[in-house]
Amino acid sequence: xxxxxxxxxxxxxxxxxxxxxxxxxxxxxxxxxxxxxxxxxxxxxxxxxxxxxxxxxxxxxxxxxxxxxxxxxxxxxxxxxxxxxxxxxxxxxxxxxxxxxxxxxxxxxxxxxxxxxxxxxxxxxxxxxxxxxxxxxxxxxxxxxxxxxxxxxxxxxxxxxxxxxxxxxxxxxxxxxx
Amino acid sequence: xxxxxxxxxxxxxxxxxxxxxxxxxxxxxxxxxxxxxxxxxxxxxxxxxxxxxxxxxxxxxxxxxxxxxxxxxxxxxxxxxxxxxxxxxxxxxxxxxxxxxxxxxxxxxxxxxxxxxxxxxxxxxxx
Numbered sequence: 001x002x003x004x005x006x007x008x009x010x011x012x013x014x015x016x017x018x019x020x021x022x023x024x025x026x027x028x029x030x031x032x033x034x035x036x037x038x039x040x041x042x043x044x045x046x047x048x049x050x051x052x053x054x055x056x057x058x059x060x061x062x063x064x065x066x067x068x069x070x071x072x073x074x075x076x077x078x079x080x081x082x083x084x085x086x087x088x089x090x091x092x093x094x095x096x097x098x099x100x101x102x103x104x105x106x107x108x109x110x111x112x113x114x115x116x117x118x119x120x121x122x123x124x125x126x127x128x129x130x131x132x133x134x135x136x137x138x139x140x141x142x143x144x145x146x147x148x149x150x151x152x153x154x155x156x157x158x159x160x161x162x163x164x165x166x167x168x169x170x171x172x173x174x175x176x177x178x
Numbered sequence: 179x180x181x182x183x184x185x186x187x188x189x190x191x192x193x194x195x196x197x198x199x200x201x202x203x204x205x206x207x208x209x210x211x212x213x214x215x216x217x218x219x220x221x222x223x224x225x226x227x228x229x230x231x232x233x234x235x236x237x238x239x240x241x242x243x244x245x246x247x248x249x250x251x252x253x254x255x256x257x258x259x260x261x262x263x264x265x266x267x268x269x270x271x272x273x274x275x276x277x278x279x280x281x282x283x284x285x286x287x288x289x290x291x292x293x294x295x296x297x298x299x300x301x302x303x304x305x
Binding site for chain 1: 193194195198199202203205206208209210212213214215216217218219220221
């Protein structure tokens with residue numbers, strides 16, 4: 001367990017459409033599978049000790065399963081970390097290509113929050129962090145809960161680092177000049 | 179045993195995201211079962227085995243049976259002559275009749291063919 005590290009996950013509220021579609025497709029799948037029994041395919045899997053293991057597979061079940069899998073991948077494919085030194089995003093954890101972006105607090109120039117009307121009702125949003133290195137957004141926390149609190153947290157840490165940097169430069173100046 | 183801490187066990191259920199994922203997977207599994215999905219066992223399908231009452235015929239057996247029906251021979255590796263002699267010559271009479279039936283229509287139509295048949299019959303010992 002890493003102390004001083006906060007992992008911010010994407011919330012299921014950001015996948016509300018997917019979740020609702022999944023909940024609607026489940027009873028529809030059950031009804032259609034009973035209405036059309038031929039959609040349930042039966043096939044032997046393996047043979048063990050003289051017995052055959054048979055699988056009854058409803059083909060229509062792949063629709064809600066695929067929808068749920070889409071939501072799970074959207075949630076667990078990214079990881080947002082805020083620690084004592086900076087912020088980090090890992091995108092593509094479940095994929096073939098992974099992108100890791102790390103930004104120090106001293107390099108952060110702007111922290112913005114993007115929310116639609118629906119996002120405001122659900123208290124979710126996207127936090128965009130800009131740095132001096134690039135003109136645009138360097139790091140993006142999308143689909144997170146309480147985005148304004150995350151914005152305040154990042155800004156307070158950035159301000160703290162900047163004050164410390166100013167104090168350190170003033171101390172070193174005094175030591176040099178006596 | 180430290181890995182089996184109660185905190186580690188209850189962590190997925192404390193975190194809201196993981197809890198909703200667990201509920202979603204449970205609902206998907208319930209849908210699978212209610213839609214007719216199942217994993218069952220069944221005895222292996224009985225493979226047809228040859229018995230004394232109902233022997234399984236191979237293609238070779240079928241070909242031998244047809245050949246014996248045409249020529250009038252038993253599907254055995256034993257020589258034809260001794261078997262026919264053992265049955266009292268009935269097979270020989272059948273063969274003779276067949277050879278006579280064959281030769282009658284063949285002679286006027288194609289003398290070359292009849293000549294060919296004659297040679298075959300001679301070779302087979304039908305004449």
